Amino acid sequence: MRDVEKTFPPILTEELKRAVEEVKKSIFSGQPDAYLLFGVTGSGKTEVYLKLIEETVKIGKSAIVLVPEIALTPQTIERFVSRFGNRVAVIHSGLSPGERFDEWRKVKNKEVDVVVGVRSAVFAPFDNLGLIIIDEEHEATYKQSDTRPRYNAKEVAEKRCEIEKAVLVMASATPSLETYYKAIKGDYKLLKLTRRIKASMPEIEVVNMSDELAKGNNSIFSRKLFSYIKENLKKGEQTILFLNRRGYSSFVACRDCGYVPKCPNCDISLTYHFEDKKLVCHYCGYEEPMRETCPKCGSKRIRYMGIGTERVEMDIKKFFPEARVLRMDVDTTRRKGSHEKIFYEFKNGKADILIGTQMISKGFDIPNVTLVGVILADITLNLPDFRSSERTFQLLTQVAGRAGRGEKPGRVVIQTYEDNHYSILTAKEQDYVKFFREEIKYREIFKYPPFAxxxxxxxxxxxxxxxxxxxxxxxxxxxxxxxxxxxxxxxxxxxxxxxxxxxxxxxxxxxxxxxxxxxxxxxxxxxxxxxxxxxxxxxxxxxxxxxxxx
Missing domain, CATH: 3.30.70.600 (Ribosomal protein S10)
Structure with missing residues (x-):
């Protein structure tokens, strides 16, 4: 962690003050209340966290802040360290066992008052816990489901607060349907933040890519997004391009016999990675070299189907050779410190365009980002999972929230083939309540959570x-x-x-x-x-x- 300059609390808006005062009452009374802090992107939720932690520490108690792995950016950590200095421990998967032990020991020895970390930080051994905050509470990474013990950090936090008479604050611009449903039923106390602190909400436009094809545009960029990128480069403003799929193309196919290379270990097609000239399985890691001819019929007519972040990067460099481009996905952040390096390069203006997967959808508060382009919004929408509509809405709303967070107005272009779907339409309007009302009807009919x-x-x-x-x-x-x-x-x-x-x-x-x-x-x-x-x-x-x- 680089040296961080100490910062001091800003003057809170009336809306933020009301939220802080409400939760403070519970902290001071020792009531194990649970709150949902429902605030639009850029509404100042982090300032509420900081103020609540400050009040908790003042009365001799400790606080845990849970952050999803993809949102635990250097900028997020900086905000807590700059306010509380060396009284903060940070716990995440990038730490070596020795580093993790050191952070754990600081907590046990009462050398820190605050822990900021991923889901496992919910077990931080404080014996005077006063507050747990769960940032972006809707994120699936709070559930450990791939290994034992399987647990949901949100459920653990709720139980721990109940036992230790601590206060729980869950926060999100796009809360999970189950959490919001509990809040409107009165199981949680609902606090709303309806306005951005420094800026207005970005203007969002939806482009139907079928119409683009019909008009002869075969590019992965709509004409609107292309012109906005060009304009941003001229103005010296930054752009984020989002696509929740890595690699060059999602699969390759023979145009003559239809053969698609599949992983021999998994029931999944191999993804083509252009830079390495390899076909890779994103589930087990199997890889094989890309062939120039079809192994089944010998044809050279190989077609690359679908797109990934690597393809977006190549096309951007082709169309805008003058642009300084960075890519942030699993393939570019394997080395320790690479995530931090890419983040600071972009934050410090050393790149014009950042291309990435969902790891760029959170924790990026960069005032010079005035344009966000969603290359294809439909990827999550068509997954065979009852939460696919909810995930699509959340992802689009979160990534759109990266635009226009400073004094300059923001613009967002969402490209899709399903522009009439309610997830896309309500994300365009940034209207969570409207989305909730539509989605909850289907959940009730088919008896999915929160109804079962x-x-x-x-x-x-x-x-x-x-x-x-x-x-x-x-x-x-x-x-x-x-x-x-x-x-x-x-x-x-x-x-x-x-x-x-x-x-x-x-x-x-x-x-x-x-x-x-x-x-x-x-x-x-x-x-x-x-x-x-x-x-x-x-x-x-x-x-x-x-x-x-x-």
Whole structure:
């Protein structure tokens, strides 16, 4: 961490003051209240955090700030360190085991009052906890679902605050439907921030790319976005281009026989990476060299389908050779410190255009960014997951919020093939409540959260027939438990069926999904399934309230 100059609290707006005063009452009274701080992008949520931490520390208590991994930028850390100096510990996945131990020891020895970190920081060993803040509470990274123990840091934080009489503040411009639903029902106290502090909201335009094609534009940039990028370069203002897919193209195909190279270990097509001239699996890491001819029919007519950030970078350099371009995705941030390096280069004006995946959608508060271009908004919209509309709205709203955060007005161009979808339309209007009202209707009809709890049981193994049989037995076990409990409320078992990604790392994957209005029913089923005897090579992963069912 570079040297950080100490800063002092600014004068808060009336809206921010009201939010601070409301939460302060709970902190001072020792009431374990839970709040949802619902504020538009750039409304000053971080200033509210800083003031609340200051008040918490004043009465001899400690605070934990949870931040999703992709939002834990150097700029985010700086804001806390500049206010509280060396009384802050930072915990994230980029630390070595030794560095992580050092930060943990500082907490245990009471050398710090504040911990800023990713989901595991919720376990920071304070014995005088007064406040937990969860920034961007809607983010899926707060759930650890790939390894045991599976836990949701939000649930842990809520329980810890209840036990230790601490206050919980969850904050977002785009809260998860479940959290907002609880807030309007009165389970959480709702605080709203409706205005940006220093600037107005950006102007957002939606461009239908089918219309662009019909008018002869085969580029990945609409004419509008292209002209705005050109204009920004002339004015010396910065641009962010967002595409939530890395690589050059999402897959390659033979135009003669239709052959598509797939990963031999996973049920997924290989992504082409131009720089390395390789086809790569983004699930298991398998790679093979790109061939100039089709291995099936020998044709040289190979077509690159779909686009990734690497392709966007190449096209920008081709159309705007004078532009200084940076790219931020998993491929460019593998080395330690590379994320920080790219961030500061862009922040300090050493680049005109930043291209990236969702890691650029948060934590970037750069006044000279006046244009955001969303290259293709439909990527998340068409995933086979009931949260796909919600994720699309959240991602578009968050990335649009990077534009116009200073004195200069901001513009956003969203490119899509589905310009009539309510996720796109409400993101254009920056209207969360309108999106919520539309989406909640579908959730209620189909009994998805918040109207029921879900459990995803994934059965995997190298022998597909064994996996299929084991998942059938799992289904029967779920049915047996429900019958035994004589549950009268809504329950439904879906499957068994192949998972949306039916093979990863040479392991076939089948799933059984259980819906229930009572979480206790799912807990009973989970306990029963986890105690069942399966063949040795079969693995069973049980996830209650999963954040994705892929």
């Amino acid at each position: 709890h879900l459990m995803n049981i994934v059965v995997s193994g190298e022998d597909e027939e064994k996996v299929k049989n084991a998942s059938a037995n799992t289904y029967l076990a779920c049915q047996k438990v429900i019958n035994k409990l004589q549950v009268k409320s809504y329950n439904k078992i879906l499957g068994p069926a192949p998972a949306p990604i039916s093979k990863i790392n040479n392991r076939y994957r089948w799933q059984v999904i259980v819906k229930s209005e009572e979480r206790e029913v799912l807990e009973e089923i989970a306990e029963y399934v986890q105690n069942m005897k399966y063949p040795k090579d079969i693995r069973v992963a049980v996830d209650i309230d999963p954040l994705n069912i892929m």
